[in-house]
Amino acid sequence: MTFLAIDVGNTRLKWALYDAPRPGATLLAHGAEFLDHIDRLAEGRWAQLPQPQHMLGCVVAGDAVRRRVHEQLEIWDLTPSWVVSSAQEAGLVNGYDHPSRLGPDRWVAMIGARHHVLARGPARPLVVAMVGTAVTVECVDAQGRFMGGLILPGHGIMLRALESGTAGLHVPTGEVRRFPTNTSDALTSGGTYAIAGAVERMVQHVSLHCGAEPACLMTGGAGWKMAPSMTRPFELVDNLIFDGLLEIAAHRLGPPQAKP
Numbered sequence: 001m002t003f004l005a006i007d008v009g010n011t012r013l014k015w016a017l018y019d020a021p022r023p024g025a026t027l028l029a030h031g032a033e034f035l036d037h038i039d040r041l042a043e044g045r046w047a048q049l050p051q052p053q054h055m056l057g058c059v060v061a062g063d064a065v066r067r068r069v070h071e072q073l074e075i076w077d078l079t080p081s082w083v084v085s086s087a088q089e090a091g092l093v094n095g096y097d098h099p100s101r102l103g104p105d106r107w108v109a110m111i112g113a114r115h116h117v118l119a120r121g122p123a124r125p126l127v128v129a130m131v132g133t134a135v136t137v138e139c140v141d142a143q144g145r146f147m148g149g150l151i152l153p154g155h156g157i158m159l160r161a162l163e164s165g166t167a168g169l170h171v172p173t174g175e176v177r178r179f180p181t182n183t184s185d186a187l188t189s190g191g192t193y194a195i196a197g198a199v200e201r202m203v204q205h206v207s208l209h210c211g212a213e214p215a216c217l218m219t220g221g222a223g224w225k226m227a228p229s230m231t232r233p234f235e236l237v238d239n240l241i242f243d244g245l246l247e248i249a250a251h252r253l254g255p256p257q258a259k260p
């Protein structure tokens with residue numbers, strides 16, 4: 001029972017085809033496209049795939065982009081299904097003031113992260129940093145309750161904001177340095193440490209509030225750039241959103257039916 005997972009962020013669409021809608025399923029194919037290029041998926045990479053039996057996704061890029069994805073999905077006999085953040089799902093409780101206003105990518109990544117931790121040891125508090133177009137930093141307590149999270153600009157948005165708001169900041173990407181001595185390095189390091197600092201603050205808040213060191217997970221397209229600059233070890237997980245979509249699909253579909 002093949003399962004197509006789709007994560008549409010503000011920069012790229014990521015997709016993965018699995019052999020079943022359950023955690024631990026075998027990955028059959030995957031890819032990522034910038035949003036400008038998604039209109040060729042049906043005649044490109046997706047043309048070679050076997051028909052998926054189920055599809056579940058999350059989209060934060062708006063309704064116009066969602067419609068463009070639906071057009072590509074028309075090559076298959078498939079009902080597209082998109083996660084809406086809810087009060088609870090797959091073992092997590094949503095502490096947001098208005099649960100449905102929480103970005104579904106954040107909710108799905110937390111579900112993936114919680115199950116990632118539970119599969120490896122006892123329940124403990126959790127910090128999930130997702131570094132994409134924007135950066136989000138979530139806290140889930142040991143009981144599986146989403147307590148709250150931060151949203152801040154990602155690297156690209158920070159740099160574009162500085163470029164457009166000043167006369168003298170138009171320089172190529174630099175290196176991350178502790179003591180930057182040129183504009184490029186100063187900008188790159190400033191953005192990186194702004195993110196690292198916000199994440200560190202959340203870890204401190206969680207440690208104080210929960211009285212236990214949280215498990216720290218990082219994901220998102222730019223996660224690998226951040227990992228070396230963190231103040232403490234963060235486990236870099238490629239695909240927390242796909243892991244979360246597999247969990248949700250498995251919970252919604254129930255246990256596999258025995259063949260008659």
Ligand SMILES: Nc1ncnc2c1ncn2[C@@H]1O[C@H](COP(=O)(O)OP(=O)(O)O)[C@@H](O)[C@H]1O
Nearest residue numbers: 008009010011012131132133134156220221222
């Ligand atoms: N190979 C890559 N292609 C595109 N973006 C990349 C790549 N590697 C890192 N990035 C960074 O990741 C960010 C996009 O990450 P992604 O998780 O796709 O974001 P979103 O989910 O918001 O669409 C970009 O801002 C870019 O800085």
Ligand SMILES: CC(C)(COP(=O)(O)O)[C@@H](O)C(=O)NCCC(=O)O
Nearest residue numbers: 009010060101102103132133134151
């Ligand atoms: C915070 C986000 C913009 C992150 O988007 P991304 O970086 O993944 O493209 C997205 O999760 C979103 O639009 N959230 C809705 C607001 C909220 O979560 O409170």
Ligand SMILES: [K+]
Nearest residue numbers: 008009105132
């Ligand atoms: K995302």
